[in-house]
Amino acid sequence: MSLVSIRIITADLNGLMKFYEQVTGMPIVQYTPDFAELQTKTATLAIGSTRTLQFFGGEDVAQSSQNRSAIIEFLVDDVEKDYERLAGFLQPYIVQKPTTMPWGNKSLLFRDPDGNLVNFFTPTTPETIKKFEGKK
Numbered sequence: 467m468s469l470v471s472i473r474i475i476t477a478d479l480n481g482l483m484k485f486y487e488q489v490t491g492m493p494i495v496q497y498t499p500d501f502a503e504l505q506t507k508t509a510t511l512a513i514g515s516t517r518t519l520q521f522f523g524g525e526d527v528a529q530s531s532q533n534r535s536a537i538i539e540f541l542v543d544d545v546e547k548d549y550e551r552l553a554g555f556l557q558p559y560i561v562q563k564p565t566t567m568p569w570g571n572k573s574l575l576f577r578d579p580d581g582n583l584v585n586f587f588t589p590t591t592p593e594t595i596k597k598f599e600g601k602k
Contacts, residue, residue: 470509470510471503471509471510471511472509472510472511472512472536472538473512473513473514474511474513474514474582475514475515475516475518475519475528475529475530476513476514476515476516476530476580477515477516477531477580478579478580479496479499479500479501479513479515481579482513482578482579482580483496483502483513485578485579486504486511486513486578487504488552488555489552489555489556489584489586490504490540492504492506499515500514500515500517501513501514501515501518502514506540507601507602508601530580532581533580533581533582533583534581536582536583537575537583538578538582538583538584538585539584539587540586540587541587541589541598541601542586542588543588543602544588545564545572545573545574545586545587546564546588548574548586549563549564559576559577560574560575560576561575561576561577562574562575566590567587569594570589570591570593570594571587571589571590571594572587572590573586573587574586
């Protein structure tokens with residue numbers, strides 16, 4: 467079994483697409499007016515409009531802008547450089563500036579426009595560096 471994607475349901479597909487393109491510097495492919503994907507080497511961040519919920523059983527299945535339990539994490543080469551690059555853009559969204567965590571990652575935490583928590587992190591200890599070798 468492999469985890470291949472996480473899907474965000476949003477009422478503002480275009481806004482979220484622009485946000486993730488800006489912060490990741492990666493292109494998002496929009497397949498339909500209601501569905502897009504940001505594909506990375508290891509997984510995909512899918513973005514679906516609320517209109518896609520009809521295919522999953524209706525609007526009660528998921529709700530836009532309601533996540534308070536998951537963190538979308540991106541392994542980055544240098545979290546400090548990403549913070550410098552994005553500080554102005556992310557100012558209203560920053561939760562925590564780059565901070566070294568007890569488990570050996572330096573993390574930048576921010577929210578996307580829908581309120582989803584996002585973590586850009588860089589391994590800093592020999593153990594965490596080894597753990598994430600080849601994943602970028």
